[in-house]
Amino acid sequence: MGVLSGFRVIELAGMGPCPMAGMLLADMGAEVICVDRGVNADPMYAKDMSRRGKKSVVLDLKSDRGRELFLKLVSTADVLIEGFRPGVMEKLGIGPEPCFEINPELIYGRMTGWGQDGPLAKNAGHDINYIALTGALHAIGPKGEKPVLPLNLVGDFGGGSMFLVMGILGALLETGRSGKGQVVDAAMVDGVANLMWMCHSFNAVGLWNLAERGTNLLDGAAFFYDTYETSDGKYLALGSIEPQFFSQFVERMGLDKTVFNGSAQNDPSQWPSLKQELAEAFRQKTRDDWCALLEDSDACVSPVLSASEAPHHPHNSARDSYLPIDGYLQPAPAPRFSRTPSSVLHGRRQPGADTRSILTAMGIRGDDIDQLEADGTVACARAPETA
Structure with missing residues (x-):
């Protein structure tokens, strides 16, 4: 009932x-x-x-x-x-x-x-x-x-x-x-x-540019919140915003900690160049290889699944989603x-x-x-x- x-x-x-x-x-x-x-x-x-x-x-x-x-x-x-x-x-x-x-x-x-x-x-x-x-x-x-x-x-x-x-x-x-x-x-x-409440809230304190897309934390501008292509032409979604999650992502990826650090994460001027470096790194393995390394962690990395793939992901299967x-x-x-x-x-x-x-x-x-x-x-x- x-x-x-x-x-x-x-x-x-x-x-x-x-x-x-x-x-x-x-x-x-x-x-x-x-x-x-x-x-x-x-x-x-x-x-x-x-x-x-x-x-x-x-x-x-x-x-x-x-x-x-x-x-x-x-x-x-x-x-x-x-x-x-x-x-x-x-x-x-x-x-x-x-x-x-x-x-x-x-x-x-x-x-x-x-x-x-x-x-x-x-x-x-x-x-x-x-x-x-x-x-x-x-x-x-x-x-x-x-x-x-x-x-x-x-x-x-x-x-x-x-x-x-x-x-x-x-x-x-x-x-x-x-x-x-x-x-x-x-x-x-x-x-x-x-639904746009968060963008307006961020804008009110100077943390979101409502006039220009693709320049903000959650709209694809940040290197740590975007999608990346893998060697097999598939994609991963990365969302390691919080410092503790970002550091785990850097550790698991084996990235240079002197380059990928909290200072860089909070500096939008560095986002474009770091995004290029990450794009090159992700192209070295297949989507499934990266998932095996990153998905079972707090790195906040997930495979970008097609709608036909989604029902068969182990998590969705376990929950009978x-x-x-x-x-x-x-x-x-x-x-x-x-x-x-x-x-x-x-x-x-x-x-x-x-x-x-x-x-x-x-x-x-x-x-x-x-x-x-x-x-x-x-x-x-x-x-x-x-x-």
Whole structure:
């Protein structure tokens, strides 16, 4: 039984941040019901891990009867999450007001890029746009070169999904005391701005240059915090910041201690030349040779693994950090709980796989469900897929 066992979450089908948020809530034990629009023909959908652990009901939210069924479902829920542009849910007649009328304790989670208000609120956008507007994209990349895209991890998932989940959990705690629901406005620009807190803190005391990337402690400028190519064309990640870790790295590498010392580590003017020396040293052995020498220590050196290599690293294997679900390896639920562990209840379900059972639990008779299906208000998949 996960920490959210007994809570019901309604998720409006979408892309990216909302589905991940729903996945995390399902992993923690919540009953997550995804309201789908119909059959998804996208080939990626067949292996969409964000669908794991969720039930599926297909409703036509553009029909009066479909909205009526949706609001009846919302009346049984603790949380609703949606990722549409501002005003879309209101236009459909299922915005916060009608939902709160039937369920005053509902947590109404809204996931957008720009937020529910502001000059850009109704504009289209993607991860790249949100991290651009918050200074995060500008900060990533080598000095004098163009910004480097950090996949869509920072905006969509770091600034989006994680802040939506945090907001929902916080609101659930408050509702437990007040008995009142509320709207959680989770905007990726707000989340990413918070992710940049350390850079702003360092800048405030003169230890970070916000205007120029590739010149700071953690952005690849420092020789002791960067990646290095090995003789087999692979890479190592080095992060020996603290003096005691740096000294162990120097010792294990067999480097000249008169050159690689604390004074040099704290002198940015020496970083470029020492980086060249380190690059040449690392090119003398393979990645695995260096790992055998350095990884089992406090030198803070790790292999740069591909996503296909990562599940098979001894540490990840020992912790069962990846699980076989739906015929391929997926990251295991996180974080871990000592008494109420998270788990993946089942793999992806077909759209509408749970429509009939959910409507039946709402008190709708079988022949009425048949009629709703016949007129297109709902869709029912006959054979739910399980892991």
